[in-house]
Amino acid sequence: MNYILYDGEYRNQLLPFTYTRPVADIRVGILTIREKWEEFLGLTTTTLTEEYLEEKYPMVEMENNIMINASFLPTNKIVEQVKALKENEAIVKEDEILAFYTKDNQEEVDFDEYNLIDCVDNFIQIKNTWDIFSLNGLAIQADFDLITQDRTSEPIPENVQYINKENIFIEKGATVNFATLNASNGPIYIGKNSEIMEGATIRAPFALCEGSTIKMGAKIYGDTTIGPQCKVGGEVSNSVFFGYANKGHDGFLGNSV
Known part of the structure; x- marks a missing residue:
């Protein structure tokens, strides 16, 4: 499976840091968000980000892809759910999309046609710049x-x-x-x-x-x-x-x- 981390709706709330990097490359805890996901998944990821950052952070799309909202920090249970996603399925938490399955020939994603699966675990989410330091202690423990x-x-x-x-x-x-x-x-x-x-x-x-x-x-x-x-x-x-x-x-x- 191919995993892609996308910036999501909180990118602008994480400026100015996201002027020069995707949300996935913010460090909180010991690792960056990307490094956390790759450690859990055992695979490398690519990024869907702003157009001007694409040359440095290119997205690799394959026939079958799972898109992951990079504002969410992974846990064992969440990663198990992400790995189990099938076509036309998405994981949600309080109406926010955490991850969803997509195919390379899929021109649009209509979540009204998706089977929405509730996230089974508590998590850390980075929505604002101050979350990076206010949640850092929890993230250090999780990464450790x-x-x-x-x-x-x-x-x-x-x-x-x-x-x-x-x-x-x-x-x-x-x-x-x-x-x-x-x-x-x-x-x-x-x-x-x-x-x-x-x-x-x-x-x-x-x-x-x-x-x-x-x-x-x-x-x-x-x-x-x-x-x-x-x-x-x-x-x-x-x-x-x-x-x-x-x-x-x-x-x-x-x-x-």
Whole structure:
């Protein structure tokens, strides 16, 4: 089956971020929305987005396709429903379309002719810009459970102070020295080839993605994600860095994307 993530009705409410990316490529939690769906599906996806973004994010259409509203974050039960969709079927939640089956020769989609199936699970949905940080803690927990399942963390160095070891996962190649990790209120994920420098204090839920650095003496509060290839210092609370960003100064950043 071919899976296509489409922007849906909330794209404009997610501006300015969706000026330069589809909704599917927003990072919330540890992974982007696309990465979450691909992890669950075990397949790559393509995107239906604005025309000016199509060259960078082309859509691949096949004979049989399932269109997925990218504002919805996947769960096991939702993915099972999506995989089970048949011709002229759609999954709905409170009159919103979550996913539907379509064929390449189908010129129009008339949902009045579809069999509408109620979504069986609770979910996280990103409708507004503030949802990205206000729901980030829940998304970190969901992603942590997904990507660390049946895996073993690298050992926590002896010079690191920590609380709740079972909620801390360190990927191969990550460096943590003389830091404090408090995972009492959720998971702490430390990505591949990332670094937490000396004196940093981190409270969960927290995600540090691949190749990023937390600078010396940083104070990071919960519900915070540092995307890939970032450098972050100072005091940060309930914020999401998509990636390739730099906050090297000691100032405060909170409730931000």
